[in-house]
Amino acid sequence: MRSEAAFEAWRRRTIVPVSAAALLFLAAYAWPILDPALDRHWEDLCALVLWGSWALFACDYLTRFWLAPRRVAFVRRHLFDLAIVAVPFLRPLVLLQLASVLNIMNRRVSISMRGNVARYAAAASLLVVFCAALAVLDAERGAPEATITTFTDALWWSATTVTTVGYGDMYPVTAMGRLVAIGLFIAGIALLGVVTGTLASWFVERIDASQETAAATQAQVDALTIEVRALRAELRGDVPGTEPERSPPM
Amino acid sequence: MRSEAAFEAWRRRTIVPVSAAALLFLAAYAWPILDPALDRHWEDLCALVLWGSWALFACDYLTRFWLAPRRVAFVRRHLFDLAIVAVPFLRPLVLLQLASVLNIMNRRVSISMRGNVARYAAAASLLVVFCAALAVLDAERGAPEATITTFTDALWWSATTVTTVGYGDMYPVTAMGRLVAIGLFIAGIALLGVVTGTLASWFVERIDASQETAAATQAQVDALTIEVRALRAELRGDVPGTEPERSPPM
Amino acid sequence: MRSEAAFEAWRRRTIVPVSAAALLFLAAYAWPILDPALDRHWEDLCALVLWGSWALFACDYLTRFWLAPRRVAFVRRHLFDLAIVAVPFLRPLVLLQLASVLNIMNRRVSISMRGNVARYAAAASLLVVFCAALAVLDAERGAPEATITTFTDALWWSATTVTTVGYGDMYPVTAMGRLVAIGLFIAGIALLGVVTGTLASWFVERIDASQETAAATQAQVDALTIEVRALRAELRGDVPGTEPERSPPM
Amino acid sequence: MRSEAAFEAWRRRTIVPVSAAALLFLAAYAWPILDPALDRHWEDLCALVLWGSWALFACDYLTRFWLAPRRVAFVRRHLFDLAIVAVPFLRPLVLLQLASVLNIMNRRVSISMRGNVARYAAAASLLVVFCAALAVLDAERGAPEATITTFTDALWWSATTVTTVGYGDMYPVTAMGRLVAIGLFIAGIALLGVVTGTLASWFVERIDASQETAAATQAQVDALTIEVRALRAELRGDVPGTEPERSPPM
CATH class of the missing domain: 1.20.120 (Four Helix Bundle (Hemerythrin (Met), subunit A))
Structure with a gap:
């Protein structure tokens, strides 16, 4: 079982x-x-x-x-x-x-390709923004000094927060609203990290790829060198009696 | 066709x-x-x-x-x-x-080199900031509680937003202005990602380059080792009777 | 000693x-x-x-x-x-x-694995946020125009600051509170850097890993090539009559 | 000349x-x-x-x-x-x-090592923050609605801006002050990029280093394998008459 x-x-x-x-x-x-x-x-x-x-x-x-x-x-x-x-x-x-x-x-979704990571991050961000708006509206609506009182306001606040812009025209005042906000801060930092990390790894990969090509070429040159050396050794070794121009190996 | x-x-x-x-x-x-x-x-x-x-x-x-x-x-x-x-x-x-x-x-522009990425990102940022300022001004100008009422203000708001600074001295209050702002938030996160990613890949490349050099040296040492071994094998096998001028290679 | x-x-x-x-x-x-x-x-x-x-x-x-x-x-x-x-x-x-x-x-904690880095960064962030809240409360409480007057407020301010959101509903007004805030700014940038760096290195590693596999395959092909060449060399060179005590090289 | x-x-x-x-x-x-x-x-x-x-x-x-x-x-x-x-x-x-x-x-300073990059970035940030505070104070001091009127305020504003926190308790209102601020925004994004990039490249390097070690070990194993094969080939070659169980090489 x-x-x-x-x-x-x-x-x-x-x-x-x-x-x-x-x-x-x-x-x-x-x-x-x-x-x-x-x-x-x-x-x-x-x-x-x-x-x-x-x-x-x-x-x-x-x-x-x-x-x-x-x-x-x-x-x-x-x-x-x-x-x-x-x-x-x-x-x-x-x-x-x-x-x-x-x-x-x-x-x-299997997160094995960068495209998938980006798509997953985008979908998760939208979902998090939407749910945080719901939760903060639920928490704030009744509070006496609340600045977030409609769902449009809540969505706007959620978007300004997750991107760490934080205008300050709206902010939660209740303990529960602030907890939701802190969750959103963490989501925002993670979002920034995913965007930056994806772009950085993409740039690094592009550069690595061009270096790989260079390295491959070098490897082929090396292989050729070895071949040539082997050939020379063969030529030298095949005719043991004469011993011609034994130039020192590089 | x-x-x-x-x-x-x-x-x-x-x-x-x-x-x-x-x-x-x-x-x-x-x-x-x-x-x-x-x-x-x-x-x-x-x-x-x-x-x-x-x-x-x-x-x-x-x-x-x-x-x-x-x-x-x-x-x-x-x-x-x-x-x-x-x-x-x-x-x-x-x-x-x-x-x-x-x-x-x-x-x-073919985005194949980092310099091009940086230049494209800079030009795109300027264009996005300029157009977002236009669009937000268009949307906000008529609104009763608008804080963004001149093009200078709109440009300033656009710059504070795209860099995710978000002072909050100005912010859109209309639905259309907020949509423009959300587009600008996304552009801001992308901008941060491109700047960071470019710098990170540059640092990684520099370090990789020095490691490449080290690897190349090691490879040459390996090549030398192989040569020496081959020589020893040759000397042992090829001319068993005479043993001529066994000078060390290198 | x-x-x-x-x-x-x-x-x-x-x-x-x-x-x-x-x-x-x-x-x-x-x-x-x-x-x-x-x-x-x-x-x-x-x-x-x-x-x-x-x-x-x-x-x-x-x-x-x-x-x-x-x-x-x-x-x-x-x-x-x-x-x-x-x-x-x-x-x-x-x-x-x-x-x-x-x-x-x-x-x-030995910071040798990425998991450890992430856990250390999370714990350090919590500690820094907590202590900054204490210090700023200590500094601000007595000030005439202070906006941070309770520990809950101080924690909330600390969280909005370390994530660089910065609503501006609360901010320090005393010199000492501002010094604490600047320390927190630096911690926030470092936190962003660690999160992004960890994610970026994770993405890069995943991609490198797949490239490694490709490289390994290539290496095996190379090895095979060398074998084949050696075989050819053998067939060509190796049929003398006697072939004496050829002791293994190395 | x-x-x-x-x-x-x-x-x-x-x-x-x-x-x-x-x-x-x-x-x-x-x-x-x-x-x-x-x-x-x-x-x-x-x-x-x-x-x-x-x-x-x-x-x-x-x-x-x-x-x-x-x-x-x-x-x-x-x-x-x-x-x-x-x-x-x-x-x-x-x-x-x-x-x-x-x-x-x-x-x-030759920026060839990461330590130098970090030190240069720190020194440049301090200098930029200091000079931006001077310039913004110079521009704002005379303005009627200015919020930045003392050097302490200017330094505080400069620090909140370069870290993209942006509380909004102070902000420039003159055109010149805003130009200085935009310069500071760009410096802030660059700072974030350098911090993140340095950390990311450090993480990547640590992981690469451990992979390098693994690769090096593998290379040594490969070298050994080749040696052993050569030995087997030699041994086979030594006794040309008998030809025993010539199993194909890997």
């Missing part, structure tokens, strides 16, 4: 339902925040969907834990997943579930 | 007229914004030039699409061009045409 | 007591700032602990200086330690002692 | 006087700004020193131009020097002379 094959099979088979649950989760999280005058009935439904998707994530985690060939390694490699499942289900902390969505994107 | 040669020939032959159209486009976009008291007559002329250059870009895109050997690859590689042509021709979205100017710069 | 072995032995034996002193130091520095209504009695105790840990750091430095095989190199490599010991023991400058804590972390 | 040797000799001989002139220049620029109530007499002296050092820079440039083996290459490589000499000698533009000081630092 605890085999690599069973683990992989489960992972592959659950990609679609878990992705769907993550999308439902996002929708159910966003709706009551975007429409504060939402009917009580619908609000309850959203809460239900949140609980349901959480339960699904938890089941998925526990099954994967059960099937994992090396459980300690599994836990260490999937700390985000653990946080999603273990965190008490308070309203604003639900945002941590966002990690599961990113995780699922991660699962679907 | 759909050959690589025909495609390249078209591309080469259209560089001059398309560049001219892009410059005309920029001028016709900038003029009514910089001079709000412009005569109605001239304003109409500018609109005509904008429409004309858009038509020219569209024709160029369609012809290149027609001539492209692999059309799907062409569309995927020229999404910016597609955006320019497909976008509804509303006033502030016209800025997307800016992409075509950058594109043309890109077409003229 | 002045041997590498004695120096290393001292270093290893003092890690635990010096770490403990650094922790005590941090606690004794933080307490009176976090609780301004602290009893006089306890405040004196904290001052005593600060003095005590300073004395311990000084003793440790002097002993290491004494044992160092090359004293000039030791002083040049441990300028931070020197600053800790030499700086006059004024209240806010005590923060420089923070360097000793970072130093001790540095001593415990 | 126009030889590489004469050019180098001049360059070497003028390092000390040109450095001294640059220091004098800085002092004469800073003094009237730092002490606005300066006596008329001293102010005239400062202006004289500024003119004098400018004349000296101009003479140095013209002589180097005269001695340069390839004059076009010289002009293209020393555009900063040209700007210093050619710019009309207006009050705030005098800051461009700063380039000459940086240039002289550059001339003294």
